[in-house]
Amino acid sequence: MQIKEWAARASVRQWCLLGLLMCCFMMAVALYLQYGVGLEPCPLCIFQRVAVISAGVFFLIGAIHNPKHWGGIVYGILALLAVLAGIGVAGRHVWIQSLPPDSVPSCGPGLDYMMDMLPLWDVMSRVLSGSGECAAVEGSLWGVTLPQWTLLGFVVMGVIPVALLIARLKRGASSTRAVGHAS
Template sequence: MKSSKHILLAVAFIALAILGGALYLQYFKDMQPCPLCILQRYAFAIIAIICLVSASMPDAIRKASAAIGILAGLGGAATAGWHIWVIAHPATTCGRDALEAPLNALPTATLLPSVFKVDAWALCSAAYDPILGLSLPQWSLVWFVILIVIMGKVLFKRTNRGDFE
């Protein structure tokens, strides 16, 4: 069985790959991020950072970190679910005016604007062409669920006495 260290590193890699995919779509396919997209990016980034940092920690800390990662994943999944609902109901706004300014005021939006800055013209209700039959927020939701399940495995993994992974 793989150690929780390897599992957490795999989760971090997947989350970083998803962020890379989002940047590819933004810069090469001109799919600009809306506020809900940026919130989902934050959730993936938090998962990646938590998993990378905790991979080198003792098993008890890895379990606690997996729990925090699960919370970030649940927040991301809820945001993706809301985003799916907004796309299905285009008359609903994502609150662009309400979310854009606070998100762009965060230090990460200033330090890494290419990743975390909300595009002023991006609307959460914009329906881009599906990728393999799913919209971007649907893909995000799928990946959040997968990552939550994987981190749940780390959280609920039984450790044997003397098991020093």
């Protein structure tokens, strides 16, 4: 069976399991880098993990539910929103790392301290503005930094909910046409 044929026939469960597998892979790599290699995640890395986990939750619920009609579109949209948030945070991280050293924002308080002392909205805005610790390039593989790999992972993962949405919308349009011809 060709990929295009599989994509047209795949159920919501199959698409969601594929997305969940990608989320598990990304989190496994992140946890290995933290606990196996000893790289501590910066605040932007933690927000990227939140986006991966959020997408994973939507994929998991979609896989368990396996809706037949519009539910697949809802799960696809929710997962896509989580992935787009991850793309935004990872893109911001890549941008901060590309700044010249004299343009990098200064280091601020740690994420734990901010979460204890500030409202959530203030924490999010401070983290997304970046800090010196987010600009540090801790490691790279084949000349590609970890935030760049994460951005690539989010882009690849983004294909899954988009393909799910396209498949569901095509299937919905063809069933609507079939009902219209039967009348």
